[in-house]
Amino acid sequence: MIIRKFFAQNYRTLENVELIFNGYYTAISGKNNAGKSNIIRAVRGILNQGVRFRIRGGSIFSIDAFEWNDEVTSWKKETKADISINITLEINKNADAAIYKFLTNLIFKDVETKASESETELLQINYTKSYNNTSKYCIFWGDNEVKDDYQKQEVLKRLRSTDCLIFHNSTTTDFNPFDNNMDKVTNFISPTDLCTLNKKKEDLVKIIQKSLKNHQDELTELLGNLEDKYEVSLSTQGLNFERETINISLKERGADVSLDDWGSGTKNRTLIFLNLLNAKRAQQTSNESDRITPIILIEEPECFLHPQAQAEFGRTLQDLASELQIQIITTTHSPYLLSFKTPESNILIDRDTRPKCKDGSSHIIDTRTDKWYEPFAVALGVNQADFGPMKDVIFSENSKILLVEGIIDKEYMTFLQNSLHGDNALSSDIEIFPYDGADNIKNNILMNFIKKKFKKVVVTVDLDRFNSVKKAVTSIGFKENVDFIPIGINESGKQCMEGLIPTEVNRKVYADNPDLAQKAIMATGEAQKSAKNEIKKKLIEVFKQMPIQDDTHQLFYELTKKINKAFK
Numbered sequence: 001m002i003i004r005k006f007f008a009q010n011y012r013t014l015e016n017v018e019l020i021f022n023g024y025y026t027a028i029s030g031k032n033n034a035g036k037s038n039i040i041r042a043v044r045g046i047l048n049q050g051v052r053f054r055i056r057g058g059s060i061f062s063i064d065a066f067e068w069n070d071e072v073t074s075w076k077k078e079t080k081a082d083i084s085i086n087i088t089l090e091i092n093k094n095a096d097a098a099i100y101k102f103l104t105n106l107i108f109k110d111v112e113t114k115a116s117e118s119e120t121e122l123l124q125i126n127y128t129k130s131y132n133n134t135s136k137y138c139i140f141w142g143d144n145e146v147k148d149d150y151q152k153q154e155v156l157k158r159l160r161s162t163d164c165l166i167f168h169n170s171t172t173t174d175f176n177p178f179d180n181n182m183d184k185v186t187n188f189i190s191p192t193d194l195c196t197l198n199k200k201k202e203d204l205v206k207i208i209q210k211s212l213k214n215h216q217d218e219l220t221e222l223l224g225n226l227e228d229k230y231e232v233s234l235s236t237q238g239l240n241f242e243r244e245t246i247n248i249s250l251k252e253r254g255a256d257v258s259l260d261d262w263g264s265g266t267k268n269r270t271l272i273f274l275n276l277l278n279a280k281r282a283q284q285t286s287n288e289s290d291r292i293t294p295i296i297l298i299e300e301p302e303c304f305l306h307p308q309a310q311a312e313f314g315r316t317l318q319d320l321a322s323e324l325q326i327q328i329i330t331t332t333h334s335p336y337l338l339s340f341k342t343p344e345s346n347i348l349i350d351r352d353t354r355p356k357c358k359d360g361s362s363h364i365i366d367t368r369t370d371k372w373y374e375p376f377a378v379a380l381g382v383n384q385a386d387f388g389p390m391k392d393v394i395f396s397e398n399s400k401i402l403l404v405e406g407i408i409d410k411e412y413m414t415f416l417q418n419s420l421h422g423d424n425a426l427s428s429d430i431e432i433f434p435y436d437g438a439d440n441i442k443n444n445i446l447m448n449f450i451k452k453k454f455k456k457v458v459v460t461v462d463l464d465r466f467n468s469v470k471k472a473v474t475s476i477g478f479k480e481n482v483d484f485i486p487i488g489i490n491e492s493g494k495q496c497m498e499g500l501i502p503t504e505v506n507r508k509v510y511a512d513n514p515d516l517a518q519k520a521i522m523a524t525g526e527a528q529k530s531a532k533n534e535i536k537k538k539l540i541e542v543f544k545q546m547p548i549q550d551d552t553h554q555l556f557y558e559l560t561k562k563i564n565k566a567f568k
Contacts (some may be wrong), residue, residue, distance in 0.1 A: 001292060001295055004088045006019040008038075009083070009084040010083050011071055014039070015076070017362055019364065025317065025327075025345055026327075026339075026346070027346050029380060033351065034349045038362065045065035047087070068130065068133050072129075082131070084127065089122065090122060091120060091121050095283055096293055098288065098292045099159060099162065099292065103123070122142060139155055162292040166275050167299075168275050168301075170304075265304035272298060275296055276324070276326065279326050296329070298328065298331075300331055301330050301337060310336040313336075314334070314445055334380065335380050335449060336446070340449065348375055349362050349363070350364075350379065373452060374453070394450070398430075398454070400431065401430075401433060401456070401458070403433055404434055405436075405465075408533075410432050410433070412556075420548055421553070424553070426563060441461065444475065447472075447476055457483065458566045460487050462496040466486040470484075483566045488500065489555070505539060516534055516535060
């Protein structure tokens, strides 16, 4: 099951919002209070069951998911405007057999032109809530309308009872007794196995009842010593698996550690994966009357995760959505959760929250341009410190970007842009940014963001780290020795920028600074790191003072020619 279209009118801040969903993964982004969660609330109100209480006598008391006075757009209360929410679902004949066959074989069994030959069909649900709190549903299956009120209720009941929607809110850990808790045993047992268990439990219940009979007789006898006589009855509720829960633990060094004892980020990711597992189970059940592919709604999956972990998790969610063909809709403040493969599946929502603004409603920003990422960058604040050395790249106005490993590498490249190098000079219209360590370019989400933002991006990396980052960098479209270029020569100690320096420069620096050279070789930790950096600074100082000659600068000129060629 997939949501294809969504429309809301006069619902909270959604005065007039229409969304088109593309593919299996959608990221809804925007600033705080833009209206992201209102979209989720509206969808849940239609597809999830309302709160239901069982009261004395066995009757059911239900609460509608929508209350006009609480849900209507605040500035529409005086006009008593109706709330309207329309959702169009794509139902798959096989993966959503529980709904598809119910509609084609029962509700529309007498319709001559029913769409039983089609692999998919659209189910449209139009909901209206009036100011007097009366509700109205219009339901269409393809071109056919469900007109009978009883049949409408049956369609909605069938849809909701199949748990067609799974919701996970990463921002809260509060327990809601009315939610369909993911740790229930029944979420991990197929309907067939549950049926088998229920048959076997009847024998267990008989044994328990026999034991309880002995205890109740003994307790009745004891109570008989009192003036008031009581007869005791002991019973079991029947080993109800629907109420049983499981304990979730993760192993660490061979020991089981309760999920509650792990960090919030690890806990949140694990619970989201459990939701995916439950959706997959519902999708693959052999019982057609139960088979459904739930839609998964996730509020801010990036919660509690470091940016690099967000990037990995965002990539994993997108891959799993496509692989399992399960629709995942997230609300997010993180650019790492955006889809770069299919930018059209990202939705950006905005709202003017300033006091006395004329229009405080939520509206969708059109991002269907070649630079779709720019409004997302502004809305999500990707220039913040969370993005480390890459933050300076994001808002560059240049179209040609050269990424180098560190500050000293940038100094070499800047020096090579000097016109003194003539035809061998690095092109002066290239802007150079250090990424501060090879591990930073393994962040595929951010690197893809940068790659798509600029006309051309070239990455250089020291030869000694080239293989460790090669897979990550080439997986997003960079090509080895084309726009992903190793620096150095394949000799010990020369697999970096300093490996291109003429031998006489090395000799001079090490001869003039013997104590520093010894620390760079023999010291450890911060002392060694500091000494190496000082050596590197002195090497570039001496190198820049050398007479510019083709023979002494040959290796650098070979590098500049490669880079210039990449930018053509």
